Amino acid sequence: MLPAAFSTPVSLATVLPSSLAALSGERNDLGLPALDHVVVVVVDGLGAAALRARAGHARALAPLLGKATTIDAGFPTTTAAALTTLTTGTSPGRHGMVGYRVRDDAGRLTNQLSGWDDLMPPESWQRSRTVFEDAAAQGVHARAIGLPKYEGSGFTAAVLRGAEFTGGRTMQDRFDLGAEVLRTSGPALTYLYVAELDQLAHARGWESPEWTAALETLDSLVAAFVRGLGPRQAVLLTADHGIVDVPESGHVLFDTAPSLLEGVAAIAGEPRFLHLYAEQPEQVDRIAGRWREVEGDRSWVATRAEAIAAGWFGPVIDAEVGPRIGDVLVAARKRIAYYDSRDAARTGRTMIGQHGSLTPEETRVPLLRFGAAA
Structure with missing residues (x-):
């Protein structure tokens, strides 16, 4: 029997739609209260299993990790598909980002992160409206904070359209930009992307000292960041997929x-x-x-x-x-x-x-709540 993806009612697809609903005081799948600011921190590659295994190096994050605070990333567990699921609130069968490298309409094998061109235009290949577009239509300031090199990329145009993009070179830079957002008036929905753990996992493995050091940095930055939250502000921390080390x-x-x-x-x-x-x-x-x-x-x-x-x-x-x-x-x-x-x-x-497959190490990711969402 084949395993099922999206096996629980709460998945990566529910995170941003619920956040936007909370900014209007509406009921939502995550049960979030009425909020003025929501910052969704997306840690590329931070699987629940890896976080649990390195709990001693994540004193702010790991104590919040339990059965009720892990969700399905969906499938395939690859960044192109999973981030699109997050930002559109739809599954790959609807948004069309069904893999890392797939056959396009011209019969080419095309990379979904970097292979954008006139034959695979981001505005039509990715078929779903983003939550950021919905936010802008509702008068909510939508922002995306990521690496500067991603600004203007085809993938950014496909999955972050509708959000105002700001680049921060280091993890610290991006959390500093997030802190600036929280000092502005709401309502506001912010996506804050952390690339470093996934990059180190690919190069060194998630079981490496380098990955653990990056987790410690993330943990301390999140701890400092959430201490600055106001009474109607919340942070949700999640990931697009987990990681398996393959020798x-x-x-x-x-x-x-x-x-x-x-x-x-x-x-x-x-x-x-x-x-x-x-x-x-x-x-x-x-x-x-x-x-x-x-x-x-x-x-x-x-x-x-x-x-x-x-x-x-x-x-x-x-x-x-x-x-x-x-x-x-x-x-x-x-x-x-x-x-x-x-x-x-x-x-x-x-x-x-x-990553990419259906194992729990790849599909199960954290959903940790801070501030008014806790």
Whole structure:
């Protein structure tokens, strides 16, 4: 049986819509009270399991982590899809960001973070209205605080449209900018993005001393930040996905099993979640069968139709979204990552921390409340 994504009523998709509703004093899925300011801190890659494992290094964050303060990030657990789910309040089957690298309308394999161009315009490829656009229409000041290099990027245009973007080079810079926002009059909704833990996890692994040091920095910054909250101000801290450390011994070179490539025209996705595109529709079931036979003990293998029926992407209604999803999907459930040894550049094989699949380590993320939301 295939696992389900979005398995709980409260997920990453409910965070920003509930925050906006609270700014109007409306009832919301998170049960937030009426507020003037909400700052949503998004820590890229901070899974609930990793935070729990390093609880002694997060004295402000970890004590708040319990069963009631973890949520589903949804699927796939990749930044392009998950951040879009957060900022639109919709699932990938609706917003169309169904993976890290997918086949676009021109038949190209395109990176959803950096591959934007006239053939994949952000304003139409990402199909959902953002919560920031809704906020602006309601007279709520919507802001996004992130790394300066992301200002003006295609991905920012796709997922943060409607928000006023401000860049801060360091973690400290971004929290300082957030503190300035809290000194302005409301109502205001602010997204504050922390990239550093995900970057270090990829390079060193979340079990590394460098990752732990970054967690300590984050913890101290959050503790100082929330001490400055006013009576109708709140901070929600969450993440887009968790992380699994995969040693080189866990690299699976799929091209060394030639049968796995029979009938496969292209392979996209990312190492823990592959999208396989078939040469011909009639080959799909045979491709899925071969992958199940070889890899079924350590990965979930599903056809597109099976994955949609299992709710992996949420409802897939628009005809334009379905073909973006691979004909066959391979989601790792062990500590493995899939690579092609024919790739001379060894793309990605230096990464230690990885994500994209359906394991709890990747899908379960914190939702911590501070200030008036606590």
